Amino acid sequence: MLKRQQHIVLFVSVTVLFVALTAVVALLPAHHETKRRDVMPNAQLTEEELEGQQVYIAEGCVACHTQQVRNIDMDMVWGKRGSLPLDYTNATITSALRNPATLMGTERTGPDLTDIGRRIPSEDWHYRHLYDPRSVVPQSIMPSYPWLFTSENGTLRPTQQGRALVAYLLSRKQRDLPDGIAAPETRWKTRSSTSREESATPTVSGAELYASYCASCHQPNGAGVEGAFPPLIKSPIVLGNNIDTYVSIIMKGIDANPSYAIMPPVGELNGLTAEQVVAIMNHERTSWGHSAPTVSIDDVRRALKKLQSNQRPE
Amino acid sequence: MKSTEVEVDVILPTAQRPVVKVEQQQPRVSDADRATRSALIWAVVWLVVGTTVGEYLGIKFLQPDIDTIPWLSFGRLRPVHTNMVFWGWASLALIAVAHIVVPQQCGVRPQSGKALRWITGLISTTVGVGSVVLALGINNSGGEYREYVWPVMIPFAAAILLSLRTLWSYVKARTTSTIPVTAWYILSAHIFLLTIVTVAYVPLWQGGIGETIVQGYYMHQGVGMWFMMSMLGIYYAVIPQATGGRILSQRLSLVAFWTQIVCYTVIGTHHFVFSAIPWWLQMTALVGSIGMIIPVLAGTINLAVAFRTRQHWHPSAVLFLLSLVFYVTGSLQGTLEAFEYANLVWHFTDYTVAHSHLTMYGIITVGLFGTIVLYAPRRWTTRERTILTTLAVGGLLLYAVPLMVGGTLRGLSWLEGRPFMESVTLMMPFWTWRAIGGTAMWIAHIYVFVIVLRRYRHA
Numbered sequence: 001m002l003k004r005q006q007h008i009v010l011f012v013s014v015t016v017l018f019v020a021l022t023a024v025v026a027l028l029p030a031h032h033e034t035k036r037r038d039v040m041p042n043a044q045l046t047e048e049e050l051e052g053q054q055v056y057i058a059e060g061c062v063a064c065h066t067q068q069v070r071n072i073d074m075d076m077v078w079g080k081r082g083s084l085p086l087d088y089t090n091a092t093i094t095s096a097l098r099n100p101a102t103l104m105g106t107e108r109t110g111p112d113l114t115d116i117g118r119r120i121p122s123e124d125w126h127y128r129h130l131y132d133p134r135s136v137v138p139q140s141i142m143p144s145y146p147w148l149f150t151s152e153n154g155t156l157r158p159t160q161q162g163r164a165l166v167a168y169l170l171s172r173k174q175r176d177l178p179d180g181i182a183a184p185e186t187r188w189k190t191r192s193s194t195s196r197e198e199s200a201t202p203t204v205s206g207a208e209l210y211a212s213y214c215a216s217c218h219q220p221n222g223a224g225v226e227g228a229f230p231p232l233i234k235s236p237i238v239l240g241n242n243i244d245t246y247v248s249i250i251m252k253g254i255d256a257n258p259s260y261a262i263m264p265p266v267g268e269l270n271g272l273t274a275e276q277v278v279a280i281m282n283h284e285r286t287s288w289g290h291s292a293p294t295v296s297i298d299d300v301r302r303a304l305k306k307l308q309s310n311q312r313p314e
Numbered sequence: 315m316k317s318t319e320v321e322v323d324v325i326l327p328t329a330q331r332p333v334v335k336v337e338q339q340q341p342r343v344s345d346a347d348r349a350t351r352s353a354l355i356w357a358v359v360w361l362v363v364g365t366t367v368g369e370y371l372g373i374k375f376l377q378p379d380i381d382t383i384p385w386l387s388f389g390r391l392r393p394v395h396t397n398m399v400f401w402g403w404a405s406l407a408l409i410a411v412a413h414i415v416v417p418q419q420c421g422v423r424p425q426s427g428k429a430l431r432w433i434t435g436l437i438s439t440t441v442g443v444g445s446v447v448l449a450l451g452i453n454n455s456g457g458e459y460r461e462y463v464w465p466v467m468i469p470f471a472a473a474i475l476l477s478l479r480t481l482w483s484y485v486k487a488r489t490t491s492t493i494p495v496t497a498w499y500i501l502s503a504h505i506f507l508l509t510i511v512t513v514a515y516v517p518l519w520q521g522g523i524g525e526t527i528v529q530g531y532y533m534h535q536g537v538g539m540w541f542m543m544s545m546l547g548i549y550y551a552v553i554p555q556a557t558g559g560r561i562l563s564q565r566l567s568l569v570a571f572w573t574q575i576v577c578y579t580v581i582g583t584h585h586f587v588f589s590a591i592p593w594w595l596q597m598t599a600l601v602g603s604i605g606m607i608i609p610v611l612a613g614t615i616n617l618a619v620a621f622r623t624r625q626h627w628h629p630s631a632v633l634f635l636l637s638l639v640f641y642v643t644g645s646l647q648g649t650l651e652a653f654e655y656a657n658l659v660w661h662f663t664d665y666t667v668a669h670s671h672l673t674m675y676g677i678i679t680v681g682l683f684g685t686i687v688l689y690a691p692r693r694w695t696t697r698e699r700t701i702l703t704t705l706a707v708g709g710l711l712l713y714a715v716p717l718m719v720g721g722t723l724r725g726l727s728w729l730e731g732r733p734f735m736e737s738v739t740l741m742m743p744f745w746t747w748r749a750i751g752g753t754a755m756w757i758a759h760i761y762v763f764v765i766v767l768r769r770y771r772h773a
Contacts, residue, residue: 007485007493007501014502014575018509018539021579026531027519029595034521058451060389066662070588074658074729083590085523092521097463099520101455106585108662111734133378139739141378143388187588188658211733 039089043175045168050094052168055161057101059145066105066112069174071184077212078112079174081183087114087175110142117173118269120216124228124261126166127158136216136225204275206283213266214280222288228261238284239292246295247303250277274300343691346413349427351770353410353434354686358766360402360441361679362759365752367395372752375745385449393453393461394445400459400536401470402441404678408544409433409477411685412500415551416481419496421489429480436473440466457514457529459536464515471511478504495567499547502575506539523590530591530599531582537670538578541678545637546574546613548681552688553617553634558625561616570612577605584652587661603652610645614638629699633684636707640676647672659729664741664748665721668714675710675755683762692769702758709754712747720744 045053056062069075071082091100120126125136131149133140148162158166177183211220217229224231232238237246248254251267267277278300285292374380374388384390410430417424444462447453453461462470478501485497513519514532550567554560561567583591584599617638621631647669650656660666683702687694694702720741727737 003491007482007488007497010493010498011501011505014498015505015509017575018502018506018579021576022509022513022531025580025582025595025598026513026528029592030519030524030527030531033524033527034519036522057453057455058390059387060392060453060456062456063389063392068589072588072658074731075588077731082588085590085592087590088526089522091523091525093517097452097465098455099457099460099515099517100522100525102523102525103456104526104586104589105456106458106662106666109738137735139735141375141738143374143378144382145387146382147384188654208731208733 033085036085036089038086040086040175041178043087043090045090045171048164049168049171051161052164052166052171053101053103054094055148055165056103056168057098059165061113062103062105064105064107064109064142066108067102067114067172068104069112069114071186072188073186074188075112076186079115081174081177082186083114083174084177084181084184086177086181113169113172115172115174117170119212121170121264121266121269122217122261123166123170125217126169127162128225128228130162130165131156136219136228204279206279206281207287209272209276209280210283210287213270213272217263222284227259229263230257230260232284233288233290238281239290243281243295243299244303244306246281247277247300248307250280251304251307274304277304344423344425344427346424346427346430349430349434350410350414351691353406353413353430355766355770356434356438357403357407357410358686358759358763360398360406360438362763364395364398364403365756365759367391367398369749369752369756371395372745372749376742376749384451390449390451393458394448396459397448397462398441398445399674400541401437401444404541404674404682405470406434406437407682407686408541408548408678409437409473411548411682411689412477412481412544414685414689415496415548416494416500417484419490419494419551420484420487422484422487424484429476433473433477436469436476440468440470440473454515455525457525458533460514460529460532467511467515471508474504474507474511478508495550495561495564495571496547498567498571499543499550502571503540503543503547506535506543510535510539526586526589527583527591527595530585533585534582535579537674538574538581541674542578542641543574545641545678545681546570548685549613549617549634549638552630552685553620553638556628556631556634556684556688557621557623559620559623562619563616566612566616570609570616573605573612574609577602577609581606581652587652587654587657600652603649606645606649610642614642628688629694629696630684630688632699632703633680633687636703637677637681637684640672640680644669644673644676659725660721661725663721663724664717664744665725668717668721671710671717672714676707676714680706680710686762686766690766690769694765698765702761705754705758705761709751709756709758712751712754714751716744716747716751 069079069081069083075082088102088104091102093100127149129136129142130145132144132146133142134144145162147159148165149156149158151157214232218224218232219229222232224233237249240246249263250272251265253263253265255262266272272280274297278295278297281300282294284290285294370386371388371391378388413424413430440462444466447463447466448461452463454463481497481501481504485493485501488494488497510532514528520528550561580602581599583595584603587596587599589596621635621638624631651660651666651669683706687699687702720743723740724737727740728734
């Protein structure tokens, strides 16, 4: 008799064990996180940004892009700190069809986008990049998204979806943690660890800084992109002696020439220090065949002070 | 659709009687056999379509502007590929084979193929509709293998339930004194899959980072507790048949079975090491990943003995042996990837893509090819089998090894803090090799399709 019922005993035990383990490692912790009440301040997405997030989901950008900064040293190029559960409290149900989306991702075929709104804060750049990634990053393998644009009397304009997507991308800025919450400890000090621990200052290699903060628009070779981002090669500002203007452009951006896009306040957004600014400037003044005299840190400090006291140069 | 020789019709209660000897018999083709064949044909159709999509995706890494059609764009097409080969090919084929081996091991003869026909239809509906819906840009927010929206998954869940019910009836009617190992694994796998899918789609625990915890659980259990468990169950039936050997011991099977459930279930979060997921969960996953060595070795030793004690060597045996080798190496590789330093280098790179192909393809697909060869209505010639093995396994290695090398280099480049674009351009030769290996695999699938179609149609 018992022998005939063996299979019931077996499969019921299997089920009970599996469900119990499932509860411990998935259901209970996940439920706990779902029930959290605290939210990240200033992180609520606007209606347009939410619409853009839907485009991001529909196009499957998550196949190639993560949105998570791991609490390890090598990831600190994607944000200032490791991501916390608090960064994802926004992920709630938005439609009857879909689960909430943290969009953390599992592949980094392309860069992490946690902080892209700060790293590349220019709408124009994103429109160009989405329309044809290779127009701004020649070696890119990212797909182009021409269907997010329409042509109106010969000029290209983003559709509502395209605009929403870029609004969403620009909203991707790693938020400052509210008081009382500590950033996770950064583990695995690997990247340039020695130089960091010794000097305890952020990197000051002009070439690296240029690659991180300027090259996306002005291009690694300084040649710019026609009709969007001016070349820095032979630029009178780069080579000239008006340090105040040069520093102001880096910190506050510029929109002087209608045939180019707007340069956003790259320096302020990324909190560049005087040491970093002078390193970038001197890199530009001595690269690409340039041989202008280098700038001193004191000149840059002075220029920064002027900027702060709101006496904009000229 | 009539054939002269059918092996699936033969009852092998203790799995010792070699199939090769039975081949001379000419039993009639039952309705259940016909249903099995049409299920397998459909599965192979999804394999061919799904890997055609995969091949195209691989080419897109080299030629990103090959088309600018929205529904063919990379982000939309990638889940079409993964879901089609997961659910349309691997799941349907595993179920079809399960409906051969479970009744066979239980010593019962299924008469009707009605349930399996329904299962084939339901799964194909999910995959067909799901692919169109994904291409239209409607998905379940991008958690991997969970991209089909829930209404699309309903026929699939119904199919699994139906399959479980049918297999249950075979186990219940068994003429063997004990429940065969094959049945432990396969029926448990069905129960697990139903649980996993429910957990994955019920919204009660999906808020905030809960979504990621569930995602880690889901993607790992899908692989380990459905595909792998089903395959292990099939191994216990087919390897002794293909070799005439015996497994080492029933006790070892027990150890492998229960430790698999305990260790595997807690591993999920190792897909999110260093992420915002609670640290204790990441640590549990690490411990589980190490513990996983126990079931893997126990199962492998058990089955390896069946090869050592072989009486004969059916053409399918080599495919099972390769599949088993991928099982050990792929699983140990998985354990390795869970360690922090390894994770530092490999996470987010194409190394993971290589790993998932070494496992899902090397273990599951190669093993399923073995069963297709073993249970073919007419025997595969050695030449046919060699062509298939060379293309499929050779292609897989050409695909995976370069991606492992490239993935490692890419991870190291990130660790050194080099500019990101360097890590894109350095992948180019490896992505090229991936496309070449992928092409060989793809040709293998067309080949299987042609043979299967011809064999099963043979009057």
